[in-house]
Amino acid sequence: MGTQAAQKSERYFVPQPSAWPFVLTASLIALLGGVSAYLEEDHIGPIPIYAGLAVAIYIIFRWFRGVALESEGGMYSAQVGRTYRWGMSWFIFSEVMFFGAFFGALFYARELSLPWLGGEGSKIATNLTLWPGFEAHWPSNGPAQLGGAFKTIPAFSVPAINTAILLTSGVTITMAHHALKASKRGACILWMWATVALGCAFLYLQAHEYIEAYTELNLTLRSGIYGSTFFMLTGFHGMHVTLGTIMLISITLRLMSGHFKPDSHFGFEGVAWYWHFVDVVWLGLFVVVYWL
Template sequence: MSEKTTSYYVPDSSPWPLLGSVGLFLIAIGGGNYIQQSTSKVANDGSMGGIILAIGVLWMIGVMFMWWRDTIKESIGGLHSDQMDRSYRQGMLWFIFSEVMFFGAFFGAMFYARWLIVPWLGGEGIGAMTHELLWPDFQAMWPVTTAPDGRTTQAMGAWGLPMINTAILLTSSVTLSIAHHALIAGDRAKVLWAQGATIILALIFTGVQAYEYVHAYRDLGLTLESGIYGSLFFLMTGFHGIHVVIGSLFLIVTFFRVLKRHHMDGNNFAWEAAAWYWHFVDVVWLFLFITVYWL
């Protein structure tokens, strides 16, 4: 590995930010159309949402691969100075902060619906007239399992699959912490088995959540059309699931880098960034488990 430079490195012009924006645009358009199509009462409405979404996801995976490839070449080429390392750390911290604000919006929507809208619809306080005019049979309770048209659904319990996934994620944080300490100590073998265990647990979590969605649709009648509770349930857990997949990819990339004996010489911020992101994903899940499933 080349000696680290002492000057600030300015990379060449890169196409990946622009191409990444294109991929995100495709995901946004495709995802929105796919959800609209899946909840539409009109069958075969001609929407290409699913195809556009798949193209956007594959596009983003390709962009991430090429972008990370270039960054890894810069790192092992000794082009990243201490100042660049500080810039990366600050950038990752701001990125995680933006993700906190992203999920904060969803938690805010849920709290607003649960503690303000539901009591108003039930006739409490200033909502007495609203209750009589809009939904006189509404009972102020959470989760809302009855729609205005009389359709009912069941809420997802906390002590089945969600509890299993909570145990899985907490265990994955432990194994990743073991890997982190082993990385600092220079124990490559221990890093590999502990990080490998973390990746396996991450994949199991994703599989369990996919089965949970099947169970929700098939057995509980809980769908995106199940009122405010169903919409928030799938939005909050679904976006968290997407972050789990991204974090898993991050961990897989750094795992293969350790296999190639990267990160073992103290130049390991990419590995630490993956660990930061994964611990963030775990903390968000704990809040989801408590507020969405348990309370």
């Protein structure tokens, strides 16, 4: 029995009970509830948003620290490493489905609903009854002209720059990965800080783009179907870039603390997988939302 228990403990690591998942859930509820209330103009101010965001960031860093200490303490076996890889793979798959739903909504609105409202394929001329004179051109805020006239952001302006930034960041994190596997820790750290800087530059330019959209182009969440799909897709992607940048900072600080080995560094690889996923999603956004 003693030998079996020892073999089981070597194969599976059971962490100590933690309150972090519950606290993080509460902070995310406060954050999302605050944002939702703010968008509906039925709120008590930005306090729930700021409080939820601050607590969430704090918990994430503390949680990362606990996982890092477990890893550096030699508590993880090869089996734990495999489960981490499977877990990260399924997480990224769920993210693919998440963005796939919004891309699907954009496709439905643009390729199916809008032509139908314009009279295409309608045998009873529903468009003439409901929305006479409506022309089905994209981008559109719908036949009701919700939000009034607006302008779109040219693809080959800030979005093209952001595309170049994210593609470059994919190269820099790959260079960091190769440097880590070659035991060149100094070079790895430099490449990682370059990746962090590129992620921050992307977020800065996207914030500038949003300010321009609201103040100069009258492109807002209220701009009908185009405005809602535009901000849902680009906004959620921006949130993922923010989380990814926090993760990049975390593993870079771990590298500077001497963590990760050339043959054992899944914490690094998991973040790299996530960052490459963010890159690929942005390419889809650039082509479908901005360009076409």
